[in-house]
Structures are given as C-alpha cells and as structure tokens.
Amino acid sequence: MAECFSRRGFLGTTGRGAAALAATRLWESNACGANEASSFQVESGVRQLFLDDVGIEQIDRLRRVVNKPTRHAENPLLSPDTHWERGCQVYGTAYYDEAAGLFKLWYLTGPKDRGLKPLELDGYERAPHTTMAAYAKSKDGVHWVKPKLGILPYDGDKQNNLLGIGKHNCEGISVLHEPHDPDPARRWKAVYWDHGSGGWEVRNGGPFCKAGPEDGWHASFSPDGIHWKKYTNNPVIPKYCDTNQNVLYDPRIKKYVGFSRFGFGRRLARSESDDFMHWSEPQLVLQCDEADGPATQIYGAGVDLYEGVYLAMIWIYRAGGDGKIDTQLATSRDGIHWTRVGDRATWLELGDEDSWEGGMARSVERIITRGGQLYIYYCGVHGAHTGPKIKNVVRKHPVQIGLLNQRRDGFVSLDAGDEEGTLTTKPFKLPRRKLFLNTDATDGKVSVAVLDRSGKQLAKSRVITGDELSARAMSPGGLAKVGDTVRLKFVARNAKIYSYWFEA
Structure with missing residues (x-):
C-alpha cells in the first residue's frame, strides 16, 4: 500500500481539509487496492x-487549485422572449454538431401566464404549468436562433421551437448523438423524465400534476435530433427523476450510462444499458455528507466523459443554510466511485445578489471543446430555492441561460x-x-x-x-x-x- 500512503501524505502536505482527507481515505478503501493491482x-x-x-x-x-470559469460578456444568451416560454432552463443538453457546424441546445421551458387554463398539446390535455422541451441553434455558440419547427401546436400554432417529445411533462432531456449507428432513425437518442400521467387538478389555488402509471425515465429516438419517436415500452426506469438527466456512452465498458435521482431524492444515482432500452436497477453513487454542512444536498448534476474520465458538475443545494445553489466538481474513473474535487471548492459561483443568477447557478451536461477553449452552458436563477428556511421568494428575473468559457483542461491545475x-x-x-x-x-x-x-x-x-x-x-x-x-x-x-x- 505504499503508493496509497504517498497520496495521503500529499493530501496532508498540501493543506487540504480533514473532510477531504476522510473522503479520499474512503475512496481508497474502495478503489486503491484495485488500482495497485492494475497498473x-x-x-x-x-x-x-x-x-x-x-x-x-x-x-x-504543489497545490491543487480549482480554476473558476469565465462568464461570457454577453450573458445571458438565451432568454424567454416568446409567449410559450416562462423561462429557459438547462435541464437539457448542449452539443456541437461537427457535421452541421452548429452549436445545438435542447432546453426546458413552460407556458407563460396561463393561470388555470390547460394546454392541448399533441392530442393530450396538459396542465397549465406543464414542462416542454425546446430547441435552439447557433453558429458561434453566442448568438442563438429559436427555429420555427412546425412540430408541436401551442394553442393551435406550430410556428415555434417546441419539440414533440414527452407526453405529459418532459423534464430534463438528455440527448446523445451517435452518427455511426447503423439505424439512421436511432442516431439521436434521448432520455427524459415524463411525469403527471395521472392528470392534473387544482390544489391551493394552483395546478398540480398527479402521479400515474406512465411516470418515469423515458427513451426516444430521432434521425435528426428534432423529430422524435418514443420507445413503445416506456418508461424504461419507473422511478421519480426530478430535475436534470444525463446519458452517455462509455466505450470502455461498451454500455450506455445514465445518471439521475432515480428515486433516491437529492442524490446522484446511476444505471446502465446495453441497448438504450433495457436499463439496470439504479444504484446510488454520490451524496452529500456532514462535511457539506447541515441538510446540504446534490440538487442535480451535469455529467460527461472528459478525456476518458467522468466529470460531474454537481449542483450544491444548501437547504439548511441560505437555500442557494452553486456548482462544485466531482470525478470518477468508473462512474461508481467518486472523488470530490479540490476539497469541495466551488467551481461555478453565484452572480451578484440581485442579478439573474444571484440565487442559483447550474451547469448543463456536455463539455464542448473548440480549439483551446471549453464551452459550458448553464442557467441562472434569481433568488434562493424555497425550502425549510426559505419559505417565500420573489424572483425579479426569469430563468435564463448563459455561457461559461474555460481553458482546455483548465478545471484544475497543480500550482507552484x-x-x-x-x-x-x-x-x-x-x-x-x-x-x-x-x-x-x-x-x-x-x-x-x-x-x-x-x-x-x-x-x-x-x-x-x-x-x-x-x-x-x-x-x-x-x-x-x-x-x-x-x-x-x-x-x-x-x-x-x-x-x-x-x-x-
């Protein structure tokens, strides 16, 4: 165990905290022996x-430093400027399509100012506050267009950028592009949480979606990332999957890997699949502990494979504190055993208190590399999350999307x-x-x-x-x-x- 001992010595000499030392020792107990056995x-x-x-x-x-990303000067880049958008939320996916030469963004939105008036969408009545997937594209990653897709009629009008994916409430769409899939109709794949299949009702003066038999993690397929066909045996995982979803393909194990809450509450859980249609029973892989502070939780995460290593941008919700959400980093070699990066240092900090990102700053999945720069999209929310200590919040700004840039490989450096x-x-x-x-x-x-x-x-x-x-x-x-x-x-x-x- 000499090499493991050297790492513990490193942690001590670089001044990392006792909590990080304990977490790393826990990680070593699970993984260090295996690492020694395989060089x-x-x-x-x-x-x-x-x-x-x-x-x-x-x-x-040498000191390990978590380097902060740079916010784009024109942020926010995507704002709700149509009558079908109450906000632009990155419970979604950002991607650069090399063949098309376009940045593409699948994001979450919902009807604006409908009160208790339901929506008729794709032949189904949806709750007035239903969530919907939308699509935008950009040539430079900064200036975005919301194309008129002609797919989903909003109050009878199809001239919008809404996608026909999800039957009740499509939440947290994660899109995976596999251009070499032998089936052209399956070259774009998506997972999302569809819920509210039990209908909706009015509770405490507002709309409320009821659970039903079709609730859970759903899969869909597309030839172009825009026109989607749902898998006939949805849900593929009948679990409660609030907030963001993540799906990727891990070439080392030759499996699709998904991350979500999967019924574990505000924690990160994992499932895997050989064919994108049949998924394993989810396993809890990452959660907060006492070192994070009272009632602190992982609200969600954007997870990607970066240079062969899992990198999670985890949304830290301080429910027992100020109720705000910022973003830290965690990493894993197998997607199961995780290490919190840099003594749990904050990677994406909040904006100014009264700004559009003063209460929450949450990154989307997919880390886009263009030359020497990384492009990472995120959403900002004004005001804290309501919870045990924060009962009411007046939001001065709608939810909007911005861009982070970071030096390639620049999440962490060893500094002399x-x-x-x-x-x-x-x-x-x-x-x-x-x-x-x-x-x-x-x-x-x-x-x-x-x-x-x-x-x-x-x-x-x-x-x-x-x-x-x-x-x-x-x-x-x-x-x-x-x-x-x-x-x-x-x-x-x-x-x-x-x-x-x-x-x-």
Whole structure:
C-alpha cells in the first residue's frame, strides 16, 4: 500500500481539509487496492488531468487549485422572449454538431401566464404549468436562433421551437448523438423524465400534476435530433427523476450510462444499458455528507466523459443554510466511485445578489471543446430555492441561460509558487514518443524528466516558459522506447500545470 500512503501524505502536505482527507481515505478503501493491482495506464492522445490523485506517486510543494470559469460578456444568451416560454432552463443538453457546424441546445421551458387554463398539446390535455422541451441553434455558440419547427401546436400554432417529445411533462432531456449507428432513425437518442400521467387538478389555488402509471425515465429516438419517436415500452426506469438527466456512452465498458435521482431524492444515482432500452436497477453513487454542512444536498448534476474520465458538475443545494445553489466538481474513473474535487471548492459561483443568477447557478451536461477553449452552458436563477428556511421568494428575473468559457483542461491545475515544486507519476507503459504539456509558466518555468523503473533519469525536456496550451516538451530521440515502463517527474516554479499527454 505504499503508493496509497504517498497520496495521503500529499493530501496532508498540501493543506487540504480533514473532510477531504476522510473522503479520499474512503475512496481508497474502495478503489486503491484495485488500482495497485492494475497498473496506471496512459493511452496515446488522452490527456492526463489532475482532478484526482490517480496516477500520482509523489508530490511536493504543489497545490491543487480549482480554476473558476469565465462568464461570457454577453450573458445571458438565451432568454424567454416568446409567449410559450416562462423561462429557459438547462435541464437539457448542449452539443456541437461537427457535421452541421452548429452549436445545438435542447432546453426546458413552460407556458407563460396561463393561470388555470390547460394546454392541448399533441392530442393530450396538459396542465397549465406543464414542462416542454425546446430547441435552439447557433453558429458561434453566442448568438442563438429559436427555429420555427412546425412540430408541436401551442394553442393551435406550430410556428415555434417546441419539440414533440414527452407526453405529459418532459423534464430534463438528455440527448446523445451517435452518427455511426447503423439505424439512421436511432442516431439521436434521448432520455427524459415524463411525469403527471395521472392528470392534473387544482390544489391551493394552483395546478398540480398527479402521479400515474406512465411516470418515469423515458427513451426516444430521432434521425435528426428534432423529430422524435418514443420507445413503445416506456418508461424504461419507473422511478421519480426530478430535475436534470444525463446519458452517455462509455466505450470502455461498451454500455450506455445514465445518471439521475432515480428515486433516491437529492442524490446522484446511476444505471446502465446495453441497448438504450433495457436499463439496470439504479444504484446510488454520490451524496452529500456532514462535511457539506447541515441538510446540504446534490440538487442535480451535469455529467460527461472528459478525456476518458467522468466529470460531474454537481449542483450544491444548501437547504439548511441560505437555500442557494452553486456548482462544485466531482470525478470518477468508473462512474461508481467518486472523488470530490479540490476539497469541495466551488467551481461555478453565484452572480451578484440581485442579478439573474444571484440565487442559483447550474451547469448543463456536455463539455464542448473548440480549439483551446471549453464551452459550458448553464442557467441562472434569481433568488434562493424555497425550502425549510426559505419559505417565500420573489424572483425579479426569469430563468435564463448563459455561457461559461474555460481553458482546455483548465478545471484544475497543480500550482507552484516561489519555491520549486515537483510531481512524480506512477509507473506506466510509454504509449508514444512525443510528450506535450498544457501549462502556464508566464512568470516562471516548467520542465519534465523521463525516469526508468529505478528512478534513473533517461531524458529531460526543454525548460518551458510562457503560456502554452500544447507545449512540445520533448523530442522523440530523447525518450525511451514505446512500451517501456517509465515515470515522469515534473519540476515547476511560479507556474500552473494543467495536463500532459503523448502523441505519435
């Protein structure tokens, strides 16, 4: 267990809190033995981030920092400006379609100012406050168009951007594009929570949806992401799945993986499927604990695979505190065992108190990479969530959608100060001969050496200064042979190290 001990030493020397230490020890009890049995692997072309301690053997005088994203100057980018939108909510999916050259956004909305007047949508009567899926597109990710799709009649008018997905209340639509599916009609897949199949009634002067036999996690298929056909045996998971849904395909286990509440309340649960139609019994995988504060809960999450690692942007709801919701990060190698990133530091903070995002700031799923930048969409809510301590809230702004930008791989960095810091990786088989770094050494320097099993230096890189997203650190002639077992040793001063990777 020597390598596990080294990681605990790292946590202590970098000043991370007792709660994080306890959480990491818990994680080690589940996963560390397995990690020792199977060696650390570095695949060609896959970037190695520092979200967790997997792959780290020894570290000294480097500090893990959660880096805040940058809000776009034109935020909010998507606002409710039609009579069928009371808000624009990212219980949905953002995606960049390479073939079409378009950013695409599936988001949640609902009727505006209907009182108790129901809607007739697609042949069914829906509650006046029903939730509906909508679609928008953009060429640059900033300026959005709500196309007139001609699909779902809103008070008899189909000239809107509403999608015909969901029969009662389509909530939390998650869209997955698989352009190489042999069935063209299934190249776009979606899951969502449909609920209220028991009809609706008036309670306490307002509309209320009643549970029914068709409530649960539903699946639909589409040839284009716009025209959807529901799976005939819905619901695929008959569970209560309030707020956001997430679905992705994990190529390592060759399964679809879904995340939602799945009846566990404000926690994160997981299910998997071979065919998108038959899903496993959900399993609870992540929840808050005492270290998060009284009655703190995971309200929802945007989950994606980033460089082969699960990354969850978890919405932290402080029900026992100020009732507000901001976003932290969690990571996992298998989607089951999770590590809270950076001592539970807040990644997406709230906006100003009276702003459109002063009460809640929640990220959508799908992390979009364009060049050296990440595009991540989120919604803002004015005012806290009502709950045990917050009984009434007057919202001055509608729910709206904005854009976050972050340096590629920039969620977390290992930072060195005036004193030189070092990091040594676990041993791994050299996948390729060209080593690249993503680092900012504008005010300092970074170098890296290749070591053999015994720790003997085989080669050393040039000294990197400046801010480089893709710094070619080492020439092919200076490296060991592909397939050899090596370690890397990084040396840094007044610099940030974001990631490293190998290419042919």
